[in-house]
Amino acid sequence: MQSLDEDVRLMLAFREGDPRAFDRLFRRWSGPLLRYLERMVRDAASAEDLVQEAFLRVHRSRERYSPDARFSTWLYRIATNLALNELRRPRHKAVHSSIGDEQALPLPSRGPAVDEVVDARRMGGRVEEELARLPEKQRAALCLAAVEGFSYAEVAQALDVTEKSVKSLVHRARSTLAERLREHWGHEE
Amino acid sequence: MKGELDMPERSAICREIDADLSALIDAELAPEREAEMRAHLDDCDRCAQRLQDLCNVDLALADLAAPMVAADLGQRLAARIASDSGERSVPVPDAASPKRSRTVTPRQPRRSLRRRLMPVAVVATAVLLAIVVANRQSSEVDPDPLQLARTLRSMNPAATLPEAATPGVNFGSLPDEDLAVLFEFDTVEDLDVIANLELLEQFVAMEALEG
Numbered sequence: 035m036q037s038l039d040e041d042v043r044l045m046l047a048f049r050e051g052d053p054r055a056f057d058r059l060f061r062r063w064s065g066p067l068l069r070y071l072e073r074m075v076r077d078a079a080s081a082e083d084l085v086q087e088a089f090l091r092v093h094r095s096r097e098r099y100s101p102d103a104r105f106s107t108w109l110y111r112i113a114t115n116l117a118l119n120e121l122r123r124p125r126h127k128a129v130h131s132s133i134g135d136e137q138a139l140p141l142p143s144r145g146p147a148v149d150e151v152v153d154a155r156r157m158g159g160r161v162e163e164e165l166a167r168l169p170e171k172q173r174a175a176l177c178l179a180a181v182e183g184f185s186y187a188e189v190a191q192a193l194d195v196t197e198k199s200v201k202s203l204v205h206r207a208r209s210t211l212a213e214r215l216r217e218h219w220g221h222e223e
Numbered sequence: 224m225k226g227e228l229d230m231p232e233r234s235a236i237c238r239e240i241d242a243d244l245s246a247l248i249d250a251e252l253a254p255e256r257e258a259e260m261r262a263h264l265d266d267c268d269r270c271a272q273r274l275q276d277l278c279n280v281d282l283a284l285a286d287l288a289a290p291m292v293a294a295d296l297g298q299r300l301a302a303r304i305a306s307d308s309g310e311r312s313v314p315v316p317d318a319a320s321p322k323r324s325r326t327v328t329p330r331q332p333r334r335s336l337r338r339r340l341m342p343v344a345v346v347a348t349a350v351l352l353a354i355v356v357a358n359r360q361s362s363e364v365d366p367d368p369l370q371l372a373r374t375l376r377s378m379n380p381a382a383t384l385p386e387a388a389t390p391g392v393n394f395g396s397l398p399d400e401d402l403a404v405l406f407e408f409d410t411v412e413d414l415d416v417i418a419n420l421e422l423l424e425q426f427v428a429m430e431a432l433e434g
Contacts, residue, residue: 060297069289078290085292086300093304161283179249180281180372186251205245211283212276219279 041105049096056096060089063106066182067113073177074117076166084120088113103191110182111192114174121170157218164214168207171195175203176211236263240270244277248372278368 041062047055064085071081091112092099099108165173171193178184178192179200186200193200240263246252247260264271 057297060300064296065289065292068292072290073287081290082293082296085296086303089300090303090307094307157283158287161287165284176284181284186246186249201246201251204249205242208245208248208277208280211280215280215283216276 039101039104042101045092045096045099045105046101049099056093059092059105063109064089067109070110070177070182071113071117073162073165073181074114074170074174075120076162080120084113084116087116104188106182107184107188107191110178110184111194114192117174118170160218161211161215164211167214168210172203172207172210175200176207179204180208237267237270240264240267241273244270244274247274248277248281248369250373275368278372281372282368 041059044055044059048059067088068081068085071084072078075081075084088109092109165176168176174193175189178189179186184192186197186204189200189204190197193203195203240260243252243256243260247257252260264274
Protein backbone atom coordinates (compact mmCIF):
# COMPACT_ATOMS: atom_id res chain seq x y z
CA MET A 35 0.00 0.00 0.00
CA GLN A 36 2.76 2.40 0.98
CA SER A 37 4.45 2.12 -2.41
CA LEU A 38 1.32 3.65 -3.93
CA ASP A 39 1.33 6.63 -1.60
CA GLU A 40 2.71 9.60 -3.51
CA ASP A 41 3.38 11.47 -0.29
CA VAL A 42 5.45 8.63 1.13
CA ARG A 43 7.44 8.53 -2.12
CA LEU A 44 8.07 12.26 -1.87
CA MET A 45 9.10 12.02 1.77
CA LEU A 46 11.52 9.22 0.97
CA ALA A 47 12.94 11.29 -1.89
CA PHE A 48 13.36 14.21 0.49
CA ARG A 49 15.06 11.94 3.01
CA GLU A 50 17.47 10.98 0.26
CA GLY A 51 18.30 14.64 -0.32
CA ASP A 52 15.84 15.94 -2.92
CA PRO A 53 14.63 19.37 -1.66
CA ARG A 54 12.03 19.59 -4.44
CA ALA A 55 10.19 16.72 -2.80
CA PHE A 56 9.82 18.76 0.37
CA ASP A 57 8.59 21.72 -1.68
CA ARG A 58 6.02 19.47 -3.26
CA LEU A 59 4.82 18.12 0.10
CA PHE A 60 4.48 21.64 1.43
CA ARG A 61 2.49 22.73 -1.57
CA ARG A 62 0.19 19.73 -1.37
CA TRP A 63 -0.48 19.81 2.35
CA SER A 64 -0.09 23.36 3.67
CA GLY A 65 -3.61 24.32 2.57
CA PRO A 66 -5.45 21.39 4.16
CA LEU A 67 -3.25 21.64 7.24
CA LEU A 68 -3.97 25.36 7.60
CA ARG A 69 -7.71 24.63 7.33
CA TYR A 70 -7.45 21.99 10.06
CA LEU A 71 -5.32 24.12 12.34
CA GLU A 72 -7.54 27.19 11.97
CA ARG A 73 -10.51 25.08 13.05
CA MET A 74 -8.48 23.80 15.98
CA VAL A 75 -7.01 27.05 17.31
CA ARG A 76 -9.45 29.56 15.74
CA ASP A 77 -6.74 32.10 15.11
CA ALA A 78 -5.32 32.64 11.62
CA ALA A 79 -1.91 33.90 12.70
CA SER A 80 -1.44 31.08 15.20
CA ALA A 81 -2.56 28.53 12.62
CA GLU A 82 -0.01 29.85 10.10
CA ASP A 83 2.72 29.66 12.71
CA LEU A 84 1.73 26.09 13.51
CA VAL A 85 1.79 25.11 9.84
CA GLN A 86 5.34 26.42 9.63
CA GLU A 87 6.29 24.66 12.86
CA ALA A 88 4.80 21.36 11.67
CA PHE A 89 6.74 21.47 8.40
CA LEU A 90 9.87 22.59 10.21
CA ARG A 91 9.59 19.45 12.32
CA VAL A 92 9.08 17.35 9.22
CA HIS A 93 12.23 18.93 7.79
CA ARG A 94 14.18 18.25 10.96
CA SER A 95 12.94 14.67 11.20
CA ARG A 96 13.57 13.66 7.60
CA GLU A 97 16.44 11.32 8.39
CA ARG A 98 14.39 9.51 11.03
CA TYR A 99 11.32 9.21 8.81
CA SER A 100 10.04 5.67 8.34
CA PRO A 101 7.21 4.93 5.91
CA ASP A 102 5.14 2.87 8.31
CA ALA A 103 2.13 5.16 7.96
CA ARG A 104 0.73 7.63 5.47
CA PHE A 105 2.65 10.88 5.39
CA SER A 106 -0.54 12.83 6.09
CA THR A 107 -1.21 10.81 9.25
CA TRP A 108 2.27 11.61 10.51
CA LEU A 109 1.97 15.28 9.56
CA TYR A 110 -1.45 15.69 11.22
CA ARG A 111 -0.22 13.95 14.35
CA ILE A 112 2.57 16.52 14.62
CA ALA A 113 0.10 19.30 13.89
CA THR A 114 -2.48 18.03 16.39
CA ASN A 115 0.10 17.93 19.17
CA LEU A 116 1.18 21.46 18.30
CA ALA A 117 -2.43 22.66 18.27
CA LEU A 118 -3.27 21.05 21.61
CA ASN A 119 -0.18 22.65 23.14
CA GLU A 120 -1.16 26.01 21.65
CA LEU A 121 -4.68 25.74 23.07
CA ARG A 122 -3.23 25.27 26.54
CA ARG A 123 -1.19 28.46 26.35
CA PRO A 124 -2.72 31.44 28.19
CA ARG A 125 -1.77 33.76 25.33
CA HIS A 126 -3.98 31.81 22.94
CA LYS A 127 -7.03 32.21 25.14
CA ALA A 128 -6.57 35.99 25.20
CA VAL A 129 -6.19 36.17 21.41
CA HIS A 130 -9.11 33.82 20.90
CA SER A 131 -11.48 35.90 23.03
CA SER A 132 -10.66 39.04 21.02
CA ILE A 133 -11.34 37.38 17.66
CA GLY A 134 -15.04 36.98 18.35
CA ASP A 135 -15.37 40.74 18.62
CA GLU A 136 -13.62 41.31 15.29
CA GLN A 137 -15.93 38.85 13.59
CA ALA A 138 -19.06 40.68 14.70
CA LEU A 139 -19.55 42.59 11.48
CA PRO A 140 -22.34 45.18 11.32
CA LEU A 141 -25.39 43.76 9.60
CA PRO A 142 -27.65 45.77 7.30
CA SER A 143 -31.34 45.11 7.73
CA ARG A 144 -33.27 45.75 4.55
CA GLY A 145 -34.07 43.89 1.34
CA PRO A 146 -34.90 40.18 0.99
CA ALA A 147 -31.62 39.36 -0.79
CA VAL A 148 -29.67 41.08 1.94
CA ASP A 149 -31.59 39.08 4.53
CA GLU A 150 -30.58 35.85 2.81
CA VAL A 151 -26.95 36.96 2.78
CA VAL A 152 -27.10 37.89 6.43
CA ASP A 153 -28.77 34.60 7.38
CA ALA A 154 -26.13 32.62 5.52
CA ARG A 155 -23.38 34.64 7.14
CA ARG A 156 -24.86 34.05 10.58
CA MET A 157 -25.21 30.32 9.88
CA GLY A 158 -21.57 29.93 8.93
CA GLY A 159 -20.49 31.85 11.99
CA ARG A 160 -22.74 29.74 14.17
CA VAL A 161 -21.26 26.50 12.84
CA GLU A 162 -17.75 27.78 13.56
CA GLU A 163 -18.75 28.87 17.04
CA GLU A 164 -20.33 25.54 17.90
CA LEU A 165 -17.38 23.65 16.45
CA ALA A 166 -15.07 25.70 18.66
CA ARG A 167 -17.18 24.85 21.73
CA LEU A 168 -16.56 21.13 21.32
CA PRO A 169 -13.92 19.53 23.53
CA GLU A 170 -10.54 19.62 21.79
CA LYS A 171 -10.25 15.92 21.01
CA GLN A 172 -13.83 15.70 19.77
CA ARG A 173 -13.18 18.69 17.52
CA ALA A 174 -9.96 17.18 16.22
CA ALA A 175 -11.54 13.76 15.64
CA LEU A 176 -14.53 15.23 13.78
CA CYS A 177 -12.40 17.52 11.62
CA LEU A 178 -10.01 14.70 10.71
CA ALA A 179 -12.77 12.19 9.95
CA ALA A 180 -15.48 14.39 8.43
CA VAL A 181 -13.45 17.14 6.75
CA GLU A 182 -9.99 15.72 6.08
CA GLY A 183 -11.32 12.28 5.17
CA PHE A 184 -9.16 10.23 7.50
CA SER A 185 -10.19 6.69 8.38
CA TYR A 186 -10.82 5.99 12.05
CA ALA A 187 -7.54 4.04 12.16
CA GLU A 188 -5.69 7.09 10.84
CA VAL A 189 -7.48 9.43 13.24
CA ALA A 190 -6.49 7.07 16.04
CA GLN A 191 -2.85 7.35 14.98
CA ALA A 192 -3.02 11.11 14.70
CA LEU A 193 -4.63 11.53 18.12
CA ASP A 194 -2.81 8.66 19.82
CA VAL A 195 -6.03 6.99 20.96
CA THR A 196 -7.79 3.74 20.11
CA GLU A 197 -10.12 3.32 17.14
CA LYS A 198 -12.94 2.64 19.58
CA SER A 199 -12.26 6.01 21.19
CA VAL A 200 -12.28 7.67 17.78
CA LYS A 201 -15.67 6.20 16.98
CA SER A 202 -17.02 7.56 20.24
CA LEU A 203 -15.33 10.97 19.86
CA VAL A 204 -16.63 11.46 16.33
CA HIS A 205 -20.17 10.40 17.20
CA ARG A 206 -20.35 12.58 20.30
CA ALA A 207 -19.03 15.55 18.34
CA ARG A 208 -21.50 15.05 15.47
CA SER A 209 -24.40 14.50 17.86
CA THR A 210 -23.60 17.60 19.89
CA LEU A 211 -23.23 19.76 16.80
CA ALA A 212 -26.43 18.38 15.28
CA GLU A 213 -28.31 19.11 18.47
CA ARG A 214 -26.97 22.63 18.84
CA LEU A 215 -27.44 23.54 15.19
CA ARG A 216 -30.84 21.91 14.85
CA GLU A 217 -32.81 25.03 15.76
CA HIS A 218 -30.83 27.04 13.21
CA TRP A 219 -31.77 24.64 10.46
CA GLY A 220 -35.42 25.37 11.21
CA HIS A 221 -36.67 21.91 12.06
CA GLU A 222 -40.40 22.15 11.81
CA GLU A 223 -41.27 18.53 11.29
CA MET B 224 -24.04 13.97 25.61
CA LYS B 225 -26.99 16.20 25.07
CA GLY B 226 -27.93 14.64 21.75
CA GLU B 227 -28.15 11.24 23.35
CA LEU B 228 -30.19 12.47 26.32
CA ASP B 229 -32.88 13.59 23.93
CA MET B 230 -33.74 9.99 23.07
CA PRO B 231 -35.22 8.57 26.30
CA GLU B 232 -38.01 6.72 24.53
CA ARG B 233 -35.95 4.97 21.96
CA SER B 234 -35.96 1.26 21.87
CA ALA B 235 -32.82 -0.69 22.56
CA ILE B 236 -32.47 -1.37 18.85
CA CYS B 237 -32.72 2.30 18.00
CA ARG B 238 -30.06 3.10 20.58
CA GLU B 239 -27.75 0.54 19.05
CA ILE B 240 -28.46 1.99 15.62
CA ASP B 241 -27.80 5.49 16.87
CA ALA B 242 -24.41 4.54 18.27
CA ASP B 243 -23.31 3.39 14.82
CA LEU B 244 -24.75 6.23 12.72
CA SER B 245 -21.51 8.20 12.57
CA ALA B 246 -19.58 5.09 11.67
CA LEU B 247 -22.14 4.51 8.91
CA ILE B 248 -21.58 8.03 7.56
CA ASP B 249 -17.82 7.50 7.70
CA ALA B 250 -18.04 4.11 5.94
CA GLU B 251 -16.43 2.39 8.91
CA LEU B 252 -18.91 -0.46 9.34
CA ALA B 253 -18.65 -4.02 8.15
CA PRO B 254 -20.93 -4.71 5.16
CA GLU B 255 -23.26 -6.91 7.22
CA ARG B 256 -23.74 -4.24 9.87
CA GLU B 257 -24.24 -1.57 7.23
CA ALA B 258 -26.95 -3.70 5.62
CA GLU B 259 -28.67 -4.09 8.99
CA MET B 260 -28.49 -0.36 9.55
CA ARG B 261 -29.93 0.46 6.15
CA ALA B 262 -32.80 -1.99 6.65
CA HIS B 263 -33.65 -0.39 9.98
CA LEU B 264 -33.38 3.12 8.58
CA ASP B 265 -35.81 2.24 5.83
CA ASP B 266 -38.44 1.42 8.46
CA CYS B 267 -37.69 3.91 11.22
CA ASP B 268 -38.46 7.54 10.49
CA ARG B 269 -36.94 8.75 13.73
CA CYS B 270 -33.57 7.10 13.09
CA ALA B 271 -33.67 8.23 9.46
CA GLN B 272 -34.23 11.81 10.64
CA ARG B 273 -31.37 11.42 13.09
CA LEU B 274 -29.11 10.26 10.26
CA GLN B 275 -30.18 13.28 8.23
CA ASP B 276 -29.30 15.60 11.13
CA LEU B 277 -25.85 14.06 11.47
CA CYS B 278 -25.24 14.26 7.72
CA ASN B 279 -26.24 17.92 7.83
CA VAL B 280 -23.35 18.52 10.22
CA ASP B 281 -20.93 17.25 7.59
CA LEU B 282 -22.55 19.41 4.94
CA ALA B 283 -22.27 22.45 7.20
CA LEU B 284 -18.61 21.73 7.89
CA ALA B 285 -17.89 21.29 4.19
CA ASP B 286 -19.57 24.61 3.54
CA LEU B 287 -17.27 26.62 5.82
CA ALA B 288 -14.89 28.86 3.90
CA ALA B 289 -11.40 27.43 3.62
CA PRO B 290 -8.55 29.76 4.55
CA MET B 291 -6.15 30.94 1.87
CA VAL B 292 -2.51 30.07 2.30
CA ALA B 293 -0.50 33.29 2.35
CA ALA B 294 1.68 33.72 -0.72
CA ASP B 295 4.73 34.22 1.44
CA LEU B 296 4.12 31.38 3.89
CA GLY B 297 6.54 29.17 2.00
CA GLN B 298 9.14 31.90 2.03
CA ARG B 299 8.79 32.36 5.75
CA LEU B 300 9.12 28.62 6.23
CA ALA B 301 12.22 28.62 4.03
CA ALA B 302 13.72 31.36 6.19
CA ARG B 303 12.96 29.41 9.36
CA ILE B 304 14.47 26.26 7.90
CA ALA B 305 17.58 28.16 6.84
CA SER B 306 17.87 29.69 10.29
CA ASP B 307 17.22 26.36 11.96
CA SER B 308 19.87 24.53 9.98
CA GLY B 309 22.39 27.37 9.89
CA GLU B 310 22.16 27.64 6.12
CA ARG B 311 22.04 30.83 4.11
CA SER B 312 18.55 31.89 3.21
CA VAL B 313 17.39 31.36 -0.35
CA PRO B 314 17.11 34.68 -2.26
CA VAL B 315 13.50 35.75 -2.47
CA PRO B 316 12.54 37.51 -5.70
CA ASP B 317 9.07 38.42 -4.57
CA ALA B 318 9.95 41.71 -2.88
CA ALA B 319 6.50 43.15 -3.51
CA SER B 320 4.87 40.66 -1.18
CA PRO B 321 4.41 42.07 2.33
CA LYS B 322 6.01 40.11 5.13
CA ARG B 323 2.77 38.99 6.74
CA SER B 324 0.44 39.44 3.80
CA ARG B 325 -2.35 36.90 3.31
CA THR B 326 -2.93 37.94 -0.31
CA VAL B 327 -2.32 35.72 -3.30
CA THR B 328 -1.08 38.38 -5.69
CA PRO B 329 0.68 41.59 -4.66
CA ARG B 330 -0.53 43.68 -7.58
CA GLN B 331 -3.17 45.86 -6.03
CA PRO B 332 -4.69 46.89 -2.70
CA ARG B 333 -7.04 44.18 -1.48
CA ARG B 334 -10.02 43.87 0.72
CA SER B 335 -9.45 41.93 3.93
CA LEU B 336 -9.47 38.17 3.57
CA ARG B 337 -12.71 37.89 5.49
CA ARG B 338 -14.40 40.42 3.21
CA ARG B 339 -13.07 38.68 0.13
CA LEU B 340 -14.10 35.22 1.22
CA MET B 341 -17.50 36.28 2.47
CA PRO B 342 -19.29 36.31 -0.91
CA VAL B 343 -17.92 32.88 -1.76
CA ALA B 344 -18.96 31.54 1.62
CA VAL B 345 -22.38 33.10 1.21
CA VAL B 346 -22.95 31.49 -2.17
CA ALA B 347 -21.77 28.11 -0.91
CA THR B 348 -24.00 28.43 2.13
CA ALA B 349 -26.98 29.37 -0.03
CA VAL B 350 -26.41 26.31 -2.19
CA LEU B 351 -26.16 24.12 0.88
CA LEU B 352 -29.32 25.53 2.40
CA ALA B 353 -31.14 25.06 -0.89
CA ILE B 354 -30.07 21.43 -0.97
CA VAL B 355 -31.09 20.84 2.63
CA VAL B 356 -34.46 22.59 2.25
CA ALA B 357 -35.19 20.81 -1.01
CA ASN B 358 -34.26 17.53 0.58
CA ARG B 359 -36.70 18.10 3.41
CA GLN B 360 -39.56 19.42 1.35
CA SER B 361 -39.55 16.97 -1.50
CA SER B 362 -40.62 13.38 -1.10
CA GLU B 363 -40.27 12.72 -4.81
CA VAL B 364 -36.69 13.82 -5.26
CA ASP B 365 -34.82 12.33 -2.34
CA PRO B 366 -31.07 12.86 -2.54
CA ASP B 367 -29.32 10.41 -0.26
CA PRO B 368 -27.79 12.46 2.60
CA LEU B 369 -25.55 9.57 3.51
CA GLN B 370 -24.16 9.40 -0.01
CA LEU B 371 -23.65 13.16 -0.07
CA ALA B 372 -21.82 13.15 3.26
CA ARG B 373 -19.66 10.24 2.16
CA THR B 374 -18.82 11.97 -1.10
CA LEU B 375 -17.66 15.03 0.78
CA ARG B 376 -15.63 12.88 3.14
CA SER B 377 -13.96 10.92 0.38
CA MET B 378 -12.54 14.02 -1.28
CA ASN B 379 -8.76 14.09 -0.96
CA PRO B 380 -7.97 17.02 1.33
CA ALA B 381 -4.79 17.73 -0.59
CA ALA B 382 -6.85 18.08 -3.75
CA THR B 383 -9.62 20.25 -2.33
CA LEU B 384 -7.52 23.35 -1.79
CA PRO B 385 -5.08 25.13 -4.10
CA GLU B 386 -1.48 24.26 -3.54
CA ALA B 387 0.62 26.82 -1.74
CA ALA B 388 3.76 28.57 -2.92
CA THR B 389 6.86 26.48 -2.66
CA PRO B 390 9.14 27.06 0.33
CA GLY B 391 12.17 26.70 -1.91
CA VAL B 392 11.08 29.85 -3.79
CA ASN B 393 12.86 28.79 -6.96
CA PHE B 394 10.26 30.35 -9.19
CA GLY B 395 12.37 29.96 -12.32
CA SER B 396 11.97 26.20 -12.10
CA LEU B 397 8.20 26.26 -11.78
CA PRO B 398 6.00 25.13 -14.68
CA ASP B 399 3.78 27.71 -16.32
CA GLU B 400 0.64 26.64 -14.52
CA ASP B 401 2.30 27.12 -11.12
CA LEU B 402 3.56 30.56 -12.11
CA ALA B 403 0.05 31.37 -13.20
CA VAL B 404 -1.24 30.43 -9.78
CA LEU B 405 1.43 32.49 -8.05
CA PHE B 406 1.29 35.65 -10.12
CA GLU B 407 -1.76 35.80 -12.32
CA PHE B 408 -4.64 33.61 -11.28
CA ASP B 409 -6.47 34.80 -8.22
CA THR B 410 -8.77 32.04 -7.03
CA VAL B 411 -10.91 34.14 -4.73
CA GLU B 412 -11.35 37.01 -7.15
CA ASP B 413 -12.23 34.64 -9.98
CA LEU B 414 -14.76 32.87 -7.83
CA ASP B 415 -16.17 36.27 -6.93
CA VAL B 416 -16.59 37.10 -10.59
CA ILE B 417 -17.80 33.76 -11.85
CA ALA B 418 -20.10 32.64 -9.07
CA ASN B 419 -21.15 35.75 -7.35
CA LEU B 420 -21.88 38.70 -9.61
CA GLU B 421 -25.27 39.44 -8.13
CA LEU B 422 -24.19 39.03 -4.55
CA LEU B 423 -21.19 41.26 -5.15
CA GLU B 424 -23.63 44.01 -6.00
CA GLN B 425 -25.41 43.33 -2.73
CA PHE B 426 -22.15 43.55 -0.86
CA VAL B 427 -21.25 46.81 -2.53
CA ALA B 428 -24.58 48.13 -1.30
CA MET B 429 -23.96 46.69 2.15
CA GLU B 430 -20.51 48.22 2.36
CA ALA B 431 -21.95 51.56 1.30
CA LEU B 432 -24.48 51.27 4.12
CA GLU B 433 -21.76 50.31 6.58
CA GLY B 434 -19.47 53.06 5.36
